[in-house]
Amino acid sequence: MTMNKSTLTDIQKDIIIGCTLGDLHIEQSPNGQTARLVFEHSIKQEIYLRHLYTIFKAWIPGDLRTRTRSGSKMIGFKTRYEGVFRYYRYQFYNEYGKKRIPKLIHKLLTPTALAYWYMDDGSMKSKQSKGVILNTHNFSKKEVQQLCFILNEKFNLQCKPRTQKHLIKNTWCIYYQIYISGYSYDTLNELILNHLLPEMFYKFPPPRKKKK
Template sequence: MNINPKTNPQRDAVLLAQQTRVVGPNSALMRNYKDSLPNLDLFQLGLCVGVLLGDAAIAPNQAVTQLTHRLKFEWGGKNQEYAQHVYDMLSLYCLTGLRTQVRVNAKNNEVTTWCFQTVSVPAFNILAIAFLSGGKKVLDIHALADMITPVSLAYWFMDDGGSVMNNRYTLHLHTQGFTHEEVLALCGILKNKFDLDCWVGSKASKKHKPFIVISGHSYTKFFQLVAPHIIPSMRYKFPTGSRTQWQD
């Protein structure tokens, strides 16, 4: 697993200066830091694709000279270890740490979540091609067909996947935020690229919003693809049994 370094000299300089003053977005320190940031490596790109297929968000920042993008993340209060892990993988692109926030959810309940966001830089522009249109989260299936990797599948599942209690090795990917056409196309990628037997499901209790069902017949294949990238705290999402063998 690739471990992204948490600091670089330009980032350290900005963080040090921020202890005593506000560092403006157009300051020399900030420009030097952002200019020092590399493109995402293949592991980071796969991770970002996976979490954006989950609940992460991408937002544009139209600067005077160029269009850049930033990523925003938020997870439930029980997912601190996973949130910290994703932060560590992308911390080079962050000037603030992982933090908690308290907000009121759609059911009018007060909840505590873990969140962070990156700075806005060209490194994330490649993700906007696949996930953003007209300022909204819209899938470009042609771009995603090339970008989804086993790393993406692992983070997608950790973000928004789970097993089906009454069908031991059947898995779900919760894609209710996407259109039926987008989810159907995602199934096509999983079938054509990874040879996974899957289909679009829906439930009246979930307002018939679409989700992906991965057949138990494809469980071993799916597990072998993603297992090297699943962190220990997220293994609970997988069914126990002879076909789930973790290599520690």
């Protein structure tokens, strides 16, 4: 299939939205006229990265690459600098290069984007709970509250910010996660399960056991 190099498919747009809410970095070119996508995860997520690589292959000049970062083996890839990615750089980053929540996030966030956000940066709260976590360490408490409001208003998901503390170089740093209540399990399951890769099911709570 021949692809118009100046446009993105719907699935590519959803992945960019979902993954940028997670770990995806959008890097601006030196002249500021174009941008590129930088995907990177732990080598444990190789199947997920190969899936993303296949979807964006027409935009990628090279192969998947591995490297060691802070003692962990990582795998990832970068697209070419293209004008089409600059829109997302502008939406998700301020003039200082810090991530932010786009003003249009209510329109941009779809169930597919939510599924990729979850695969990228989601996890179960615990094996005993149907509640799940979305790691939102890149965003302020106010932005996380905004995301919670949108998840509730648009998808009817009961969620709230969750404070996390990490000790970094003898200093306690505060970050925020989104906790989606187990009461919303069925709603979330219906929204994203069909979009999750089978290899990523381990991140999502299994179905409730039916009472006899």
